[in-house]
Amino acid sequence: MAVFVNNATYLNYGNKPAGKARAVLWPVLVHRILYPEVAQAKMNLFQKVVMRLVRAKVYDVEDLADLTGFHKNLVLLIFAQLISRGWLSDDAKEITEVGEKAIDEEDEQTEKLVSGYLFQDAVTGKLWPRMENRLALEEPINHGEERPKFVLNRKTGKSINPFKPLFKARRCDAPTSANTLDAWQEYRSDYRAARQLAYSGELPKQVKLSGISYQSEQPESAWVIVWITASNDSNLWSIKDPFGIRDEAWWLANSLPKVLDSNKNLAKKLAELIGQPEPDEQTASEWLTSLKDQAELQVLLDYPWAKNDPDITAALAVLLKRREMLDSGQDHKNDLEAAITEAQKLLEVLMQWLIVSYQADNGALPKSGRNDWGLNERVLEALQIPSFKKEIIRVLARQHLQSVIRCLNSPVSSLKALLFAAALGSIGNTDHPLKSLSDKQLRLNDLLSLADLRNQTSHGNSLHTGKNYKEITIDTAREYINYALQFTEHFKEWINVQEK
Known part of the structure; x- marks a missing residue:
């Protein structure tokens, strides 16, 4: 077992995210490991x-x-x-x-032994799904003081004072082979997913290995600088991945309430990020619950028909909160991109509801294994959906049909593929909403434009790419937020009567 020791070792693997953010020092136990690095022949x-x-x-x-x-x-x-x-x-x-x-x-690989580092959360005792081959030490500029201060930008001299939380140090069990393997697999899975969303140059070098051995029984205590912003979902805040592999450090989301319970001043600072009053006599857990309840209550007041589907309610709450934040002046580039993301997420949740609520007749679907745009167009035309004009069909036909069909059982994909899959549910379902709603109501050209704009925000959009990117303004963000809300409201008649 190991116990965290409050020392002056600080690690920084990432940069401050764009927009309004708060730096927090997170306590970890650092395990030095030795592993055979795999190199391809x-x-x-x-x-x-x-x-x-x-x-x-x-x-x-x-x-x-x-x-x-x-x-x-x-x-x-x-x-x-x-x-x-x-x-x-x-x-x-x-x-x-x-x-x-x-x-x-x-075989086609050679191995050499290299050293690296695993991080164990000192709050929960769980291993982080991240591995590094270096210790990115950050030296404070006010050595010996209780609240460390760091230079954020060496050119401008701008500095930060990360919040250093109090927490009850727990005895952390030594990692087992099983949870070490779990952490490694989650790390590899995150890295693989990140490669599909980002340019390879934006990612840190991947640690490749074929086995792990711990070099010492006792880990070293350290603090990792993490950044917290307003969230894109119902969790209120987003803890950014300090290693820059994914957008969020998803493994820390459930730990934050535990830290807030012991650090009321941190709760006050984070309240500023989401434009909410700080907690008074409530505990952090009570305050978080009340904030979520308030958001959902507002949705039920303005959109009572959404009560039958908690996922649509949650997505509506997030988007309404984003609109409120933009109206209050939080309109940094990062906030505008988040608005586009959240508008699309609401439509994706709605499409998932359609796919599950109106099951497609798989027996009536083509079995072609190859992607045939002409076949896809004929399928979409045969559905006779009023809002599926020629230009809409032409765009949707570029989706891989078998991937779309897979969405019928597991509706996780792009917005365009989900729309295609939802439309297939109209086969044999004469009361399907898409059969009744008009092109004027749905404005699918705007939905496709939103999907394209959302794809743009997923990647680095600098001049180096040679591509032309649409600028996201405050008016653009508001336009798509309102579009997503209006689009969803057109389905209220069906959502309101749908049996749960």
């Missing part, structure tokens, strides 16, 4: 096949093409690659000594 499979055949005295281009099924030009290209790397002789008839060494490797 330089020889690919095609090269290895040709090398083995050359070693078997098969080096005629036509013979190699017949045996491997490769085109002769591909064989010649592989020959050129192998000769240039010094693995084959110039006449491509002999394997060099270097080539023999490369081909005789037992």
Whole structure:
């Protein structure tokens, strides 16, 4: 077991997020680990096949093409690659000594032992799903003082005073093999998901390993700088991933209320981020509950028909809160992008409700395994949905049909794919809402524009990309918030009567 010790070791792996944010020092136990780092070999499979055949005295281009099924030009290209790397002789008839060494490797990877670090939450005792190969030490500029101060920008000299919370140090059990594996798998899963959403240059280097051993029994105590902003969801606040892999440190969301219970001053500072009055005589838990209740109460007052679906109620509450924040002057670029994200999330939740409430007849759907835009267009036209004009059908037809069909069982995908899947639910359901609502009511061109704008906010949109990006203004954000609210309200007749 280990107990956190309040020391002066501070770590900083990320930068301040755009917009209004509060820095907080989070207590962790740092475990030094040793692991075999996996490095891929330089020889690919095609090269290895040709090398083995050359070693078997098969080096005629036509013979190699017949045996491997490769085109002769591909064989010649592989020959050129192998000769240039010094693995084959110039006449491509002999394997060099270097080539023999490369081909005789037992597998396509080599390993070297490197050291790294795992982080154990000192509040909960759980391992963070993050691994690092360096300790990013941050030195305070006011050594010895109780509240450390750090330089945020060395060019301007701007500094920060992160909030250092009080908390009851608990005895943390040493990580087991099982929870170490869980942390590693969650880290790898987050990194894989992040690669699909971000440019590779925006991500820290991934730690690749094939095993872990702890170098010391007792971990070291440290404080990690984390940033907290107003949330994009019903959790009120968003703790940013200090390592920059995902947007949020999702593993800390449930820990924040525990920290707030012991740190009323922190609750007051975080209240400023969401434009709410600070708690008076309430505990932090009571205050958080009351804030959520207030938000949901406002939704039920303005949108009583939403009471039958708690997910739609929650998404409405988030969007209404965002509109209120924009009206109060919180209109930084980050806030405007969040507004676009939350507007789309409401529509995604609505599409998920449609998919589940109006089940599609799978037997009536095409079984083609390849994506055929022409087939997709014919399917969409056959649905005879009033709001599906030609330009709407043309855009939706670019979605992969089998992916859309998978949404019928697991409705997690892009807004366009979810709309396509929801439309398939009209097959055999004559009372489907999309059969009744007009193009004038739904304005699907605006929905597709919102989806495109949301995709823009998911990536870095600098001049370096060479692409033209639409500027998100306060008017744009308000426009799409109001559109998403009006769009959803058109479905109130069906949501209100839907049996839960």
